[in-house]
Amino acid sequence: MKRWLAIVPVGALAIFGVVAAGQLINPEKGDFERRLRDAPGIAFQTPDGDPLTFPPSPTGGNIAVNLFASWCAPCEAEHKYIAELSEAYPDQVYGILYKDTLENGQEFLARLGNPYTQIALDPDGQGGLEFGLTGVPETFVISPEGKILDHIQGQLDQTSVKKIGEALKSAPPT
Structure with a gap:
């Protein structure tokens, strides 16, 4: 009978592990991701x-803001897509160098090309946190009124x- 008592906690732990793994693999989006919110005012x-x-000026159009870093392998892999966006939507794609040095960022962009209209620096990562960043790379579409339309x-x-391109050419919500 005592052996069965030892199996119960192990079984419960296994069930918990399966449920936790399922949530990590396919998390549900919370209200933070769904609601229209303001870009950070910093x-x-x-x-x-x-x-x-952000937005940098009242140009009348939406912009994309990509947070990236030279030390980030996925940032390097996605760079061709950022360049594609920048070519299709000139003056609408901005970059924020996240938790990185200017020198490393400049070397990164010299090697791969600089698709950004303008670059901002976020050496301590506080600006990224205020955007709602969970980890680089991430891209935000922002309306001229400073609302984050997509993340x-x-x-x-x-x-x-394609999704970002549709957001960049769409009229901002009223």
Whole structure:
């Protein structure tokens, strides 16, 4: 009878592990990801030392903001998709160098090409946290009014590029 008592906690732990793994593999989106929210109101610093806020100016169109880092392998892999977006939507794709040095970021962009209209620096990562970043790379589409319209977590692919492109050419919600 005592052997059965030892199996009960092990079985419960196994069931818990299966449920937890299922949640990690396919998490449900919470209200944070679903609701329209404001872009952070902080001023990022550009490489020239100038302040940059998002949206950067009332140009009348939506913009994409991609958070990336030179040390991030998925950032390098998605770079061709960022370049594709930048070519299709000139002056609408911005980059934020997340928890990285300017020198490393410049070397990264010199090697792969610089598709960004402008780059901002986030050396301590606080700006990324205020965006709602869960880990680089991530891309946000922001309206001229400063509302985050879309949030793509992780490395871009052809499907997400199409989704971002549709958001970039869409009229902002009223």
